[in-house]
Amino acid sequence: MSWRTIAARDFKAWVKDRRRVTVTIVTPIVMMIVMYGAFHDVKPTSVNVAILRHDSGAGDPIVDQLRCDHRIHLIHVKSVREGRDLVRRGSASVFLYLPSGFPDRKATVYYDPTDPMGSRYVLNKIQRSWARHVAGTVKSSVRRLAPVLKAAPERPVHVPQFNPFRVQTPVKGMKYFDYLVPGLAVMTAAMGSIFGLGRLMMEEIELGVAYALFAAPIRARDVVIGRFVNMTIWGCVRCAIVVLVALALGAKILHPVLLFLVGALSAATMVGLGLLMASLAGRSEVAEMATGAVTIPMMFLSGIFMPISVMPGWARAFALINPMYYMGDAARKAALLGYLDPVDLLILLGFTLGFLAAGSVLYDRVREYL
Amino acid sequence: MSAVQATNLWKEYGRVVALRSVNVDIDRGELVAILGPNGAGKSTFIKIVCGVTRPTRGEIRVLGGDPSDPDIKRRVSIVPQQGGLYLEQTVRENVRFYAELYGVEPDEEPFELLEVHEYMDRRVEHLSGGMRKRAAVALALALRPEILVLDEPTNELDPTARQDVIEAVREYNESGTTVLYVSHDVHEVEQLEPDRVLIFLEGRKALDEPFDRLMSEHGSVLDAYRSVAAQVAGE
Numbered sequence: 343m344s345w346r347t348i349a350a351r352d353f354k355a356w357v358k359d360r361r362r363v364t365v366t367i368v369t370p371i372v373m374m375i376v377m378y379g380a381f382h383d384v385k386p387t388s389v390n391v392a393i394l395r396h397d398s399g400a401g402d403p404i405v406d407q408l409r410c411d412h413r414i415h416l417i418h419v420k421s422v423r424e425g426r427d428l429v430r431r432g433s434a435s436v437f438l439y440l441p442s443g444f445p446d447r448k449a450t451v452y453y454d455p456t457d458p459m460g461s462r463y464v465l466n467k468i469q470r471s472w473a474r475h476v477a478g479t480v481k482s483s484v485r486r487l488a489p490v491l492k493a494a495p496e497r498p499v500h501v502p503q504f505n506p507f508r509v510q511t512p513v514k515g516m517k518y519f520d521y522l523v524p525g526l527a528v529m530t531a532a533m534g535s536i537f538g539l540g541r542l543m544m545e546e547i548e549l550g551v552a553y554a555l556f557a558a559p560i561r562a563r564d565v566v567i568g569r570f571v572n573m574t575i576w577g578c579v580r581c582a583i584v585v586l587v588a589l590a591l592g593a594k595i596l597h598p599v600l601l602f603l604v605g606a607l608s609a610a611t612m613v614g615l616g617l618l619m620a621s622l623a624g625r626s627e628v629a630e631m632a633t634g635a636v637t638i639p640m641m642f643l644s645g646i647f648m649p650i651s652v653m654p655g656w657a658r659a660f661a662l663i664n665p666m667y668y669m670g671d672a673a674r675k676a677a678l679l680g681y682l683d684p685v686d687l688l689i690l691l692g693f694t695l696g697f698l699a700a701g702s703v704l705y706d707r708v709r710e711y712l
Numbered sequence: 713m714s715a716v717q718a719t720n721l722w723k724e725y726g727r728v729v730a731l732r733s734v735n736v737d738i739d740r741g742e743l744v745a746i747l748g749p750n751g752a753g754k755s756t757f758i759k760i761v762c763g764v765t766r767p768t769r770g771e772i773r774v775l776g777g778d779p780s781d782p783d784i785k786r787r788v789s790i791v792p793q794q795g796g797l798y799l800e801q802t803v804r805e806n807v808r809f810y811a812e813l814y815g816v817e818p819d820e821e822p823f824e825l826l827e828v829h830e831y832m833d834r835r836v837e838h839l840s841g842g843m844r845k846r847a848a849v850a851l852a853l854a855l856r857p858e859i860l861v862l863d864e865p866t867n868e869l870d871p872t873a874r875q876d877v878i879e880a881v882r883e884y885n886e887s888g889t890t891v892l893y894v895s896h897d898v899h900e901v902e903q904l905e906p907d908r909v910l911i912f913l914e915g916r917k918a919l920d921e922p923f924d925r926l927m928s929e930h931g932s933v934l935d936a937y938r939s940v941a942a943q944v945a946g947e
Contacts, residue, residue, distance in 0.1 A: 347812045355800050550794030557762040557790045558813045559782035709765050710725065 344560035348568025352542075356576065370530050370580050374587040377526060382519040382591070385413060389460040392417045392425040392437040401440040401449065407471035408438075414464065426452055435460035438468065516678070520594045524601055524673035525646035527588070531581035531605040532612035532669065535573040536637060539613055540620035540629035542569070543705075553712045562706040570613050570698060577609025578602070600676035607690050608669040612637075614697025615665070621704035637666075646670035665693040713776055715740045715859055715890040716761055721770035723756050730756040731767070732915040738892070738908075740858075743885040745901045745923070746894045747937065748912035754894050755793075757912065758861050761892065762790050775858060786814055789857035791865045795848040799837035803828060803847045806836065807854060814855050822853035825880045841868035849877050859890045866900060878904050898933040911937060913944045 356362055391414055395401060408414050417434060419425040425437035435457045439450040451468060453461035546552040555565055585598050585605070595601055616633060623629035643650075643657050644666035650658050661667040672686035716738040723731040731753045738744055748754045759765045760772055763779035777784040790796075797806045811818040823829045828843075828850045836844055849865055862881065866874040881904070885891045895901055901909060909926050911919035919926075919940045930936035 344813060347809065351798075351801075351809045354805075355798065359800055548794065549799065550792035550796035551798060553764060553792040553794070554790065554796030554810070555813075556764040557785065557788070557792075558810070559785035559815070560813055561782075709759075712759070712764060 344564040345566075345568035345571065348560075348565050349571040350568075352569060352572035353575065356572070366534070366576060366580060367583060369534075370583040371587050373530065374526065374584055374591065377522060378519055378588075378591045378593075381522055382517055386435075386457075386460040386463050387413060388415060389413055389436070389457075389464055390415050390417055390428075390434040391464055392419045392428045392434040394419050394422060394425050394437070394439045396442040397440040397444040398442065400444050403475035404438075404440075404468050404471045407467060408464070411467060414467070422450075429454050432457075436464040438464075516594055519591075520678070521674075523584075523588045523593045523595060524604075524677040525670050527581050527584045527601055527605045527677070528608040528669045528673045529641070529646065530584045531577040531609040532666075533637070534580055535577045535609055535613040536616035536619075536633055537630065538576075539569065539573050539616035540623070540633055543617075543620045543708075544629055547708065547712065552708060556709045556712065562709070563702045566617060566698070566702045566705050570610070570617065573613040573616070574606070574610045577613065578606045581605030581609065595677045596680040597676055600680065600682050601673055603682070604669070604672045604676045604687075607687065607694070608673070611665050611669065611690050611694045611697065614694050614701060617701035618697045618704065621701050621708060640664050640666045643667075644670050665690060668693075713740065714738060714773065715742065715775060716892070717771075717773040718757075718760075719771045721757070721760065721772060722768045723753075723760065723765070724768045729915055731760075733770070734915075734917050736910065736917060736920070738890065740890050741885070741888050742908060743882070743891045743904070743906045744893065744908045744910060745904055745906040746892060746910045746912065747896065747898065747901055747933070748918075749896060752912040753915040754910075754912045755863060756915075758790070758863060758892060758894055761859075762788055762861055786816075787858040788861065789814070789852040789855040789859075790861040791845075791848050791852045791863060793863045793867065795836075795844050797836045797844060797848055797851070800835060802833050802835055803839075803851075804832045806847075807832075807851055810851060810855060816856055818854040819856050820854070822850040822880060822884075825883070826850045826876055842870060842873045845869055846873060846877065849880065853880065853884055853889075857889060859892065860884065861892045861894075863894045864896065865893070866895070866897075874900070875903070898937055901933045902927075909933065909936070911940050913941060916944070918944050 391408060393405065393408075393416055395405070408416060417428065419428065419437070422439055425434070425439060428434040429437045429452055432454065435454045437452040439452070441447045441449065451465060453465065455461070543552070546555070556562065581602055585595065585602055589595060589598060615636075619633045619636065620629045623632045643653070643660050644664055645661060646666065650661045650667065668686045668689045672683050672690065675681045675683050675686070714737050716736060718734055718736040721731055721734040722729070734753070734757065746754045746757065756765075760767050761774055761779060763774070763781070763785050766780065772779055774784050775787055779785070779788070797803070798809070801809070807818050823832065826846045826849060828847050831839060831843060836847065839847065845865060845868055849862065852860055852862070860881070866877055869877065881891055881893065893904060893906065906923050908920065908922050910917055919936065926933065926936050930939060
């Protein structure tokens with residue numbers, strides 16, 4: 343079992359290297375704290391809203407709501423042009439114009455597309471406050487008409503429910519941070535391994551260790567398997583740290599153990615890819631560049647940061663052959679729904695075995711270039 | 713029985729021919745110096761002997777078997793040009809690791825002989841180039857090989873350390889270990905006083921002579937080398 347000797351050596355070397363252990367443990371903790379600080383409450387902290395009123399008080403419910411919100415700072419302007427200019431210059435995220443005759447004449451909401459978070463927040467605020475006002479008006483009208491309707495021999499009309507929906511979700515009160523945690527867990531498990539392995543293998547070539555290993559009485563695949571086992575273990579350690587820190591910060595993870603299992607499989611998949619890339623590249627700087635060039639598009643087209651439903655057709659098609667898509671999907675289902683998707687797991691396992699097999703064959707070719 | 717027997721050995725890397733029809737027969741217990749400039753094919757030859765790579769054509773037998781067979785590899789150890797030691801580990805940890813891979817109990821004597829025992833517990837990254845090379849040679853000897861292959865082992869060594877390595881190699885050779893000593897330094901080969909000298913030029917074995925005869929015919933290894941190089945250039 344020579345692969346055990348290789349894995350044990352790598353593991354001990356890793357444990358002994360204080361800098362490496364520190365980075366392995368501290369990086370996920372710092373990353374989670376930064377992410378929590380940045381995304382646990384993704385409402386804008388301060389939004390400027392320019393406003394011009396020509397209405398006769400009909401817009402009061404909207405303006406009152408905006409005024410009451412501590413995140414919103416109202417700027418009263420004197421003309422439509424001034425309001426639009428403020429938005430164009432970036433001094434205001436939204437310009438709201440309430441014309442005379444509002445609500446019969448429609449109000450104008452002019453927003454800054456470069457600040458989607460701020461403008462979306464204000465738009466929601468405006469729409470919600472108006473919907474609440476309309477609902478209140480309808481309710482009071484219905485109340486006023488109720489005695490008349492009761493006295494009528496037959497009810498003349500069927501009045502539908504004002505809100506016929508009951509909105510339900512497995513995890514109530516989910517924040518954007520909760521949505522990010524599964525992706526962060528699998529990415530942290532995977533990314534350190536994919537770049538670390540290439541560097542390690544290339545260092546071994548430069549130090550003559552690869553030469554000595556090829557000359558040693560072991561099979562090349564034992565070197566590959568030993569390396570794969572060690573890197574996967576460290577990927578699991580990083581994943582476990584992320585999950586524990588996320589729980590400590592109050593993230594909603596329905597099933598942490600399932601998320602950890604997905605993280606472990608993700609680490610294995612990406613270690614396999616790292617092995618493949620390193621064996622293919624042959625030199626450390628080429629390995630790093632090639633790995634970066636492959637993994638960055640994979641990451642952004644994986645649905646981990648943005649749902650693939652909003653992407654164009656070609657990007658959705660790419661997701662089907664992108665292991666990171668299955669990593670993110672399996673992690674989210676495990677963490678937020680408490681469900682281990684067998685299809686995702688089987689596909690990830692297939693990718694892992696495929697990468698490992700191809701990486702072993704290519705690693706064996708390295709001997710020719712020593 | 714031969715330690716190394718190569719018959720009509722060819723090695724090609726795409727269009728580049730690294731070895732052209734090399735025939736070599738090395739007896740057990742011989743100390744053979746392999747000399748040649750960079751790119752002459754000497755490193756490719758020892759890569760094949762150690763089972764690191766396979767020839768494109770021809771046959772190679774090491775200790776009567778296939779050099780890529782783990783049982784044969786276990787009986788051959790190598791000192792690569794770069795040393796082959798893990799930097800972040802101590803010398804002792806490197807020894808334990810390779811001994812486990814080779815399935816042997818390491819011999820402590822080479823570490824005493826090459827004065828490596830003084831820094832066995834220091835990390836390789838904290839050692840000088842010369843200390844690393846001594847450690848690499850001691851490690852290769854500690855694996856109790858029947859064939860020891862050294863690829864330019866005295867690079868980075870001061871004259872005293874070089875002499876120590878050569879003496880250690882000779883001592884093990886006298887006790888029966890076959891040694892293949894690769895070098896491009898003619899003076900080092902004279903210092904080594906091998907049984908035979910092989911000179912590789914442009915992928916061919918250009919000369920294969922006992923050291924004593926070579927010295928008596930040419931006076932020095934350098935003159936022999938020049939004479940052979942001129943012959944090959946004339947062809």
